[in-house]
Amino acid sequence: MSAITDLSAAELAAAIAAGRAGAEEAAKAYLAVIEQREGQIGAFNEVLADRALDEARAIDRRRAAGEPLGPLAGVPVAIKDNLCTAYGRTTCSSRMLENFQAPYTATAVGKLQDAGAVIIGKTNMDEFAMGSSTENSGFGPTRNPWDVSRVPGGSSGGSAAAVAAGMCPAALGSDTGGSIRQPAALCGVVGLKPTYGRVSRYGLVAYGSSLDQIGPLTHDVTDCALLTRVIAGYDRADSTSIPQDVPDYLAAIEKPIAGLRVGLPKEFFSQALDSEIRQAVLAAGEAIKAAGARIVEVSLPTSRVDSDGDGKLSSFAVACYYIVASAEASSNLARYDGVHYGYRTPAKVDDIVDLYCRSRAEGLGAEVKRRIMLGAYTLSSGYYDAYYLKALKVRRLIKNDFDRAFQSCDLLLCPTTPTTAFKLGEKTADPLTMYLADVYTLSVNLAGLPGLSVPAAISAAGLPIGMQLIGPVFSEGRLLQVARAYETATGITRLKPPQ
Amino acid sequence: MVDQNDIVLPIIGLEIHVELDTQTKMFCRCRNRFGDPPNTNVCPVCIGMPGVLPVMNRRAVELSMKVGMALGCQVASVTKWDRKSYWYPDLPKNYQISQYDLPLSSNGLLEVPLADGATKAVRILRAHLEEDAGKNVHDLPSGTGVDLNRAGVPLLEIVSQPDMNSVEEAAAYARTMQRLVRWLGASLANMQMGHMRFEPNINLHITRGGKVHKTPIVEVKNLNSFRSLEGAVAWEIRRQYAAWQEDPEGFTIERQGKQNRGYDDATGQTVFQRGKEEAHDYRYFPDPDLVSVQPDQAWLQAIADSIGELPLARRQRYIDQYRLTFKEADALTQDAPTGDLLDAAVAAGADPKRCVNLMLSRGSAIANERGCSIAQIGLSPAPLAELAIMLHSGQVNATAAAKIFDLMLDGRQTPAAIAAEQGLLAVTEAGEVEAWVDAAIAANPQAAGDVREGGKKAKKAFGFLTGQVMQASRGAANPQQVQEILTRKLG
Numbered sequence: 001m002s003a004i005t006d007l008s009a010a011e012l013a014a015a016i017a018a019g020r021a022g023a024e025e026a027a028k029a030y031l032a033v034i035e036q037r038e039g040q041i042g043a044f045n046e047v048l049a050d051r052a053l054d055e056a057r058a059i060d061r062r063r064a065a066g067e068p069l070g071p072l073a074g075v076p077v078a079i080k081d082n083l084c085t086a087y088g089r090t091t092c093s094s095r096m097l098e099n100f101q102a103p104y105t106a107t108a109v110g111k112l113q114d115a116g117a118v119i120i121g122k123t124n125m126d127e128f129a130m131g132s133s134t135e136n137s138g139f140g141p142t143r144n145p146w147d148v149s150r151v152p153g154g155s156s157g158g159s160a161a162a163v164a165a166g167m168c169p170a171a172l173g174s175d176t177g178g179s180i181r182q183p184a185a186l187c188g189v190v191g192l193k194p195t196y197g198r199v200s201r202y203g204l205v206a207y208g209s210s211l212d213q214i215g216p217l218t219h220d221v222t223d224c225a226l227l228t229r230v231i232a233g234y235d236r237a238d239s240t241s242i243p244q245d246v247p248d249y250l251a252a253i254e255k256p257i258a259g260l261r262v263g264l265p266k267e268f269f270s271q272a273l274d275s276e277i278r279q280a281v282l283a284a285g286e287a288i289k290a291a292g293a294r295i296v297e298v299s300l301p302t303s304r305v306d307s308d309g310d311g312k313l314s315s316f317a318v319a320c321y322y323i324v325a326s327a328e329a330s331s332n333l334a335r336y337d338g339v340h341y342g343y344r345t346p347a348k349v350d351d352i353v354d355l356y357c358r359s360r361a362e363g364l365g366a367e368v369k370r371r372i373m374l375g376a377y378t379l380s381s382g383y384y385d386a387y388y389l390k391a392l393k394v395r396r397l398i399k400n401d402f403d404r405a406f407q408s409c410d411l412l413l414c415p416t417t418p419t420t421a422f423k424l425g426e427k428t429a430d431p432l433t434m435y436l437a438d439v440y441t442l443s444v445n446l447a448g449l450p451g452l453s454v455p456a457a458i459s460a461a462g463l464p465i466g467m468q469l470i471g472p473v474f475s476e477g478r479l480l481q482v483a484r485a486y487e488t489a490t491g492i493t494r495l496k497p498p499q
Numbered sequence: 500m501v502d503q504n505d506i507v508l509p510i511i512g513l514e515i516h517v518e519l520d521t522q523t524k525m526f527c528r529c530r531n532r533f534g535d536p537p538n539t540n541v542c543p544v545c546i547g548m549p550g551v552l553p554v555m556n557r558r559a560v561e562l563s564m565k566v567g568m569a570l571g572c573q574v575a576s577v578t579k580w581d582r583k584s585y586w587y588p589d590l591p592k593n594y595q596i597s598q599y600d601l602p603l604s605s606n607g608l609l610e611v612p613l614a615d616g617a618t619k620a621v622r623i624l625r626a627h628l629e630e631d632a633g634k635n636v637h638d639l640p641s642g643t644g645v646d647l648n649r650a651g652v653p654l655l656e657i658v659s660q661p662d663m664n665s666v667e668e669a670a671a672y673a674r675t676m677q678r679l680v681r682w683l684g685a686s687l688a689n690m691q692m693g694h695m696r697f698e699p700n701i702n703l704h705i706t707r708g709g710k711v712h713k714t715p716i717v718e719v720k721n722l723n724s725f726r727s728l729e730g731a732v733a734w735e736i737r738r739q740y741a742a743w744q745e746d747p748e749g750f751t752i753e754r755q756g757k758q759n760r761g762y763d764d765a766t767g768q769t770v771f772q773r774g775k776e777e778a779h780d781y782r783y784f785p786d787p788d789l790v791s792v793q794p795d796q797a798w799l800q801a802i803a804d805s806i807g808e809l810p811l812a813r814r815q816r817y818i819d820q821y822r823l824t825f826k827e828a829d830a831l832t833q834d835a836p837t838g839d840l841l842d843a844a845v846a847a848g849a850d851p852k853r854c855v856n857l858m859l860s861r862g863s864a865i866a867n868e869r870g871c872s873i874a875q876i877g878l879s880p881a882p883l884a885e886l887a888i889m890l891h892s893g894q895v896n897a898t899a900a901a902k903i904f905d906l907m908l909d910g911r912q913t914p915a916a917i918a919a920e921q922g923l924l925a926v927t928e929a930g931e932v933e934a935w936v937d938a939a940i941a942a943n944p945q946a947a948g949d950v951r952e953g954g955k956k957a958k959k960a961f962g963f964l965t966g967q968v969m970q971a972s973r974g975a976a977n978p979q980q981v982q983e984i985l986t987r988k989l990g
Contacts (some may be wrong), residue, residue, distance in 0.1 A: 084550040092549075102550060104543055205549040210787035236553050239789050328787055331582050334593035335547050356586060377781035379584075388784060 073116030106203020123158030153183030178441025182451035185416035185466020196448035201233030210323035258292030263409030267304035306456030330375030416466035512661035526553030545651030547591035559653035567604025600629035821851035836874035843880030849887035
């Protein structure tokens, strides 16, 4: 029999429900992997070992008593450290919130718990979810399990690395501009950013509120469907969540994809794209076609990704995203001032303004400060129309592009990232280069659409390549269905990094 | 530099903050209540903890729309929420959820009655909804603390056009607004509890030698009593005129623009706070955590239907229809339920004047003792009407009615039952009253003689004998009847 840690989340839950495996046994097995690999990877900010074991034993007792068990009973799940939990700390990988203990649990995490999941720990991330490499963590970087000299992507790098390294069968991340899909691609796992409003944001420490969405990272598409079904749904505590029934994604994904029209947005396959990634994604398109879908070419002019004179990528969407997200961030992070929440400077201060300034200067990292400054600037009177208002107009154009594209296709297939995992430190000196790591993902957030990244291939250098499926609002089921068909047709699933 | 020919016209606009009388706060379910121990009505949402989200209070929006409609405003077909950023220890998120470019209501008018019987029309620019901030509490043994009980309480900000031209007009506008929001049940509008706060904008248009000079606009922040409002406006009018006389070219709106001042109740003077150079940049932008509000027709209609007759219209109706004096009508239209009580009693067949007498004599006295409105003392329309009818038909006299009034407030017995049980029904049996009269005459020959002689002492003696009879009947005799019989016997 294969090790318990080789089971998918769905298989593990089934085994526990049937009494073929124990929840405590599973928790111990995963804690052992964490014990073994965490020193190398650095995926976790906090491992909730004692609590996880208690929860697992409770599941085993319930199973023994014949009580009903949820669909994730006994499945260890890691949680990005910007999701509030009424246990442990919620730090956002920031010195600012180093000791923050939330008195409440995020709705999405609560739903996992209700489904029987065992929360095994809080994962590392870029500070306040700002970054694409998990190097911006206040507590040190996470490393890519495929090559520890490389980044896992970000900002949900800890969650992606934890799943890829086999430290848990599934994790939650948050995606503001690609923060689930980009690390999923770089770590060779499945990551879904659901439709904006599909999953409650209550308890997610806000970065860019109009863009943020919580989603799962898993080894395969089935587990992704399983977790999405659990965490999705209307929540009256989040006004922006949408009262719409959650479909049975698990039932939907095994349906044949014959007749579905898959669009290739030509602007996403320009010369700017790494040729190996282009080949991999186009080959995936062929495989999907062979499974019965039709491939059509579509256009997303406003989201185009170009290569400028010096070979760097350029994109309206990136500019638009950094204005909208930074504006919201400057407001969302204003409460961390040394008076209300978070770190307070130990220095003797002259007055309240001095207290604010020193606390924020000492408690926040460089990237966070950069975006706060950018956001405050673009919202200030005199610049609002030129930047923020203009960005909202571009955002509308991007959405219109997608709407038009979905008139001629059912979903889009494109790359998730412009490159495979890059080296630690490679892009930290040049923030603009780092921002381009999300060039294929962030227009999805601006338009509020669902986006799914699944492993497409392994590069010649032995690094995972992800492909991205994008659909109209609430088309998560269709995206998962096509991704599942690809998994089935090619067998590219549940990739394991070399140990 | 004083010139007797100067024409000085004060230009006054008023921002009124009204705390809405909702059960819970604007964006969470914490209790909205004044006076509780600090930081007891708080939750993660209203103290802005990381990760929490606001959810709009429908009732607060309804009350605001109701006020807007009563002010004749246009209610927006789409309204949204914006964030207003500033840094202050009593502001939990360092931004306030407010409304910027799409206020709930705009372009209204309030007819303000003045003391001389005229009315002043004041245009309303806008009325928008926002959350209140908390309160810094200084002078604690530990230094300064922050009480966030008030943070997140729904606040309606009503902004007038600068249409008022005197202290009296500004004060009358504020009082009329207070009566209106109370009438609509939108706010308790209690100044001591901070339910209403004023921020007047004041400058002067001074005509000298055919030329109009405008003084810099002053906004006086956070006034929480009518007295402060009147004091601050009066002080500013005097101060600005004096300052302009000193420097007619320099002390102008063109040169100095706008400044904020505070008001010191103790000295009755305003003090400089900040000038336009330090004006805030609030960095307004739409709150991404809240969806826009699009009230549908049915919702708007239901709110419009709930408004009913407004206080000044009702006051006039009472004067015209019930023949009440201005003072009586005014007293009965301080709040809607008191007037409703009168209308219901009249509808049940009672004489309006009798009802009003009962309400404004015993009713008013009890209300004053308890510090509440007449409608809140336990009075119901049916017993009020019944008592007024009994009084009108002579079944009880005024003294007995006052006793019955007090006893019927608990609602356990009808006035008729109380009168019967307490022996308060007027005795109109001629024989019985005549016997009391005879006894009184027999017992007081001196007085009876004075009445018969008809001299200077006659009137007093007649009153004395009437009193003796009333006493003998223990108030049950009808005084009019007693006087008739006395007149017949001694006349």
